[in-house]
Amino acid sequence: MQLEIRPDPAEVGRARRWARSRLAGSGIQADEPLAETVILLVSELVTNAVVHTGRPAVLRLSLPHAVTEGATVRLEVADRSGRAPVPRCAEDDATGGRGLALVDGLADRWGWSVESTGKRIWCELDRCSKSSEVTAACGGGAVACGGGAAFEGLAYEAV
Known part of the structure; x- marks a missing residue:
């Protein structure tokens, strides 16, 4: 399943709606933590593609045939920019990053x-x-920023 994304910020909302409908069609309910997390990830990756490349992209969502424990959901965003994704450390009052x-x-x-x-x-x-x-720890590790500082044990909540 894939969705063509135009380089327009309005596409982020359309991508979320599309992903929600695909999840529901696979038996993953909208109020499940897995669905909430997938939607947040769709928002982040599509936003990055739209904002940082200014070029069309393709969103792909691979869902398991049977939704069972251990099944994997894969999300991909392919864009036409060769620039590597660069993790940033945002200031406390920054609206992005x-x-x-x-x-x-x-x-x-x-x-x-x-x-x-x-x-x-x-x-x-x-x-x-x-x-x-609903919460997930930072990949079991730390996200390094700037002068070697690390943020360990941060949790993000999908709401």
Whole structure:
């Protein structure tokens, strides 16, 4: 399943609606923590593609055929920019700059790869008791910022 994304901020809302309908069609209810987390990740990755590339992108959502414990949901955003995603540390009053930290904190795995026409950023969520909780720890590690400071044990809540 995929959705073509135009380089327009309004596309973020359309991507969330599209992902919600695909999740519901797979038996993942909108109020489940897994669905809430997937929608937040869709928002972050699509926003990054729209804001930082100014080019069209493609959102892909791979859902398991049977929604069981241990099933994996994969989300990918492919864009036409070869620029690498760069995690940033936002100031306390900044309105942006936290997207990749959220992806790192919420996804069980994530990464990116160079494509012939740009890049692909992906993340995966496992449906299990650990990721079914509403909060998720920062990838079990720390997100390093600036002068070597690290933020350990941060939790993000999908609301």
